[in-house]
Amino acid sequence: MTEVKVLIEDLVSPTPDKKLKIVHITGQLDESNVDEKIQEVYKVLEANPQNLDLIFDLENLEYMNSKSIGYLTDIYGKVTETNGKVVIAKARPNIADILQVVGLTQLVSLYDSIDSAKTALAS
Amino acid sequence: MDNTNQETKITITLPTSAYFVSGIRDFTLNMVKNTTNFEEKWAYRFQSVIDELCNNAIEYGSAEGQDIKVTFIFKTDDYLRIIVEDTGTGKNKIDAAGLQKIYDERHAPGYVFSGIRGRGLVKIVGEWSDELKFEDRPEGGLKISIIKHLKDARKKDAGISQPNTSTVTLNI
Numbered sequence: 001m002t003e004v005k006v007l008i009e010d011l012v013s014p015t016p017d018k019k020l021k022i023v024h025i026t027g028q029l030d031e032s033n034v035d036e037k038i039q040e041v042y043k044v045l046e047a048n049p050q051n052l053d054l055i056f057d058l059e060n061l062e063y064m065n066s067k068s069i070g071y072l073t074d075i076y077g078k079v080t081e082t083n084g085k086v087v088i089a090k091a092r093p094n095i096a097d098i099l100q101v102v103g104l105t106q107l108v109s110l111y112d113s114i115d116s117a118k119t120a121l122a123s
Numbered sequence: 124m125d126n127t128n129q130e131t132k133i134t135i136t137l138p139t140s141a142y143f144v145s146g147i148r149d150f151t152l153n154m155v156k157n158t159t160n161f162e163e164k165w166a167y168r169f170q171s172v173i174d175e176l177c178n179n180a181i182e183y184g185s186a187e188g189q190d191i192k193v194t195f196i197f198k199t200d201d202y203l204r205i206i207v208e209d210t211g212t213g214k215n216k217i218d219a220a221g222l223q224k225i226y227d228e229r230h231a232p233g234y235v236f237s238g239i240r241g242r243g244l245v246k247i248v249g250e251w252s253d254e255l256k257f258e259d260r261p262e263g264g265l266k267i268s269i270i271k272h273l274k275d276a277r278k279k280d281a282g283i284s285q286p287n288t289s290t291v292t293l294n295i
Contacts, residue, residue: 063170063174065243066246070242074238097164101246
């Protein structure tokens with residue numbers, strides 16, 4: 001299995017009635033690991049069925065395949081249906097390129113820093 | 124003698140397993156960066172293209188215990204062609220006509236992708252190639268090839284609009 005780590009942390013939400021979590025993904029998401037590793041994010045959605053905001057920190061994500069973007073799209077749908085938001089921070093240029101060509105950037109905004117992502121969630 | 128623009132062909136055979144595809148991605152990235160004149164962002168794009176094509180071949184085309192074949196043909200200053208072949212022994216195999224139909228459906232204007240899967244061939248492979256061809260191999264299986272011309276890549280990067288040159292050719 002290609003190496004990837006998913007670390008999920010709580011952040012102080014800029015919006016009082018919302019929960020904010022940051023998902024740090026390090027390594028490469030591909031066919032060998034994405035089905036298993038993305039479940040860690042789905043567990044967070046199950047534990048927080050409403051009012052959940054997510055920041056995906058992709059600073060250390062070297063590669064992601066189209067299926068992982070499919071999962072992100074699905075997660076976006078589930079989170080936004082239940083009064084939450086999803087944003088992406090610090091994606092590398094090649095990752096931003098993949099996100100753009102698949103069309104995810106039409107749904108999910110990209111930010112250069114965690115702080116600017118948090119500010120966007122507050123607006 | 125200047126050999127820099129002679130055609131180079133590299134063929135790699137790998138087992139039907141997603142485990143090995145990361146190695147092909149790394150090879151593609153470094154090969155394109157070091158031996159062609161495509162800009163770095165295209166090296167990453169071809170990394171995605173090869174990943175998507177190999178994953179499809181592994182999932183649908185070749186059974187476990189068999190293999191897939193990847194061929195790179197390039198001229199440093201002209202083009203890169205990528206060919207991925209499977210053996211047609213996979214449980215969910217499809218022929219060239221069937222894949223053409225799926226591609227056409229998903230490539231049609233207004234098509235809405237739903238679900239986790241199905242974006243790679245059209246959105247990544249289709250967008251990042253000038254020509255995409257599906258063929259049935261005489262010995263069984265599918266052969267999918269793409270070509271990207273360096274001059275078209277440079278025009279796109281410079282924001283020079285050009286007619287949509289993407290084509291899909293079916294050979295049975």
